[in-house]
Amino acid sequence: KNQVEQSPQSLIILEGKNCTLQCNYTVSPFSNLRWYKQDTGRGPVSLTIMTFSENTKSNRRYTATLDADTKQSSLHITASQLSDSASYICVVSTRDFGNEKLTFGTGTRLTIIP
């Protein structure tokens, strides 16, 4: 069964500190992995996508990694800001006869405190 597990479930850190969110998946065959950020009361917004051939990708203070062998991804946030407080959702894509199927993790709730 395709599954996406995220850890930790919730995390509280001080402003300015770094943190790393984890995503493990059993989805097969793998197509891509995307991280979404969901602010309270809003819909998720795509942060970055990782394809099979990519190991690391950075977008400002966010760095995503992918290890396709161990089926793990991480999202590292550097020098956290109050605006980083949100849920971060890992979504893994698989293709089945040309149709894409998305499997969602339940998210990590990140709270940045001043």
Added chain:
Amino acid sequence: DAGVIQSPRHEVTEMGQEVTLRCKPISGHNSLFWYRQTMMRGLELLIYFNNNVPIDDSGMPEDRFSAKMPNASFSTLKIQPSEPRDSAVYFCASRQWTGDNSPLHFGNGTRLTVT
């Protein structure tokens, strides 16, 4: 672009009543998705359309749920009759699917409370 527009933002209704949620996708997008989000289960796909045609409705909980997409710019999700366990946030998302890795664009959701 205004993004994906959902209405209403909040809906409170009594058990047994009919509820209709509305969605206007981003202009030019050819795929539309309805998701339900709860604390326990996260985001769950209910149904999605390609070019206004329902492709996968296996996530629709039961016959009380129905979805339509009469044209490329409008979709509805109806629950009749509603039950307290339907309480959740319902999201609509759209994208331009061309076989590549295009992201979903989500609306801000409808928070449904059934008492």
